[in-house]
Amino acid sequence: MESKSSVYITPKKPVLSASARKIKDNVADWHNLMLKWETYNNDSFNITSKIINLKITADSADKMLLDEALPNKDNITTDKVELDRLCSEVLQTIQNMEKIWTKMEKITATFKGICDLEAYQFPGDISKPTHFHTWPTTLFYEASIKMLNMYKKEMQLKRTIAGDLAHTSDQDLQMVYLSCWLYQPYIDNTIKVLLESMLLETGHRLI
Numbered sequence: 001m002e003s004k005s006s007v008y009i010t011p012k013k014p015v016l017s018a019s020a021r022k023i024k025d026n027v028a029d030w031h032n033l034m035l036k037w038e039t040y041n042n043d044s045f046n047i048t049s050k051i052i053n054l055k056i057t058a059d060s061a062d063k064m065l066l067d068e069a070l071p072n073k074d075n076i077t078t079d080k081v082e083l084d085r086l087c088s089e090v091l092q093t094i095q096n097m098e099k100i101w102t103k104m105e106k107i108t109a110t111f112k113g114i115c116d117l118e119a120y121q122f123p124g125d126i127s128k129p130t131h132f133h134t135w136p137t138t139l140f141y142e143a144s145i146k147m148l149n150m151y152k153k154e155m156q157l158k159r160t161i162a163g164d165l166a167h168t169s170d171q172d173l174q175m176v177y178l179s180c181w182l183y184q185p186y187i188d189n190t191i192k193v194l195l196e197s198m199l200l201e202t203g204h205r206l207i
Helices: 018-066 074-121 137-165 171-183 190-201
Strands: none
Touching: 018 074, 018 137, 018 171, 018 190, 074 137, 137 171, 137 190
16 A cells, blocks of 8 residues: 655745734834935945045145145135035935934834724723734834934934034044944944844744
8 A cells, every 4th residue: 555645734824914014014114214224324424524524624725825825726616615515415315314214203103003003992901912922012112212212313413413514623523523423322222122122023033
């Protein structure tokens, strides 16, 4: 009698509810937006470095003009044109980063909307659904709020730096601005923990 080979059936993945799908998509969007933000931050750091170098050159040239010791004034004009161009690039990058922040804000609002819907569907002491492993929807919203506030403060800092960078002649202050731009003091390491926790909870990262 011939032995029949065993048949293995791949278990189907559980079908996610509409809220769970939205939460999972939101977490993926958070991840992608943070990567885009870092790209813009690194690019704009290179631009701000050039601005500071040109500013130092321009300030030295202005001093030499006052001393009537500069033989070629055309170089000063060229540097100032380049300075204006670089400042415009920084402002454009900030606008792009503001658009990213607006999208982060919309994601957070979506989490809030799902929380409000579940509060309506499961009022009072009725247990709210857990869509993935252990997190209720409120934890996603709270994490998103914390992350959003970090980026909000960082956005405000970058606006301040961009507004003063090309006008200050204090080289120590310029170095502080450059360091703040690169290291982003308002975005601390806890944001990585929050993001990774959300990615693990929703299955984007394997446990």
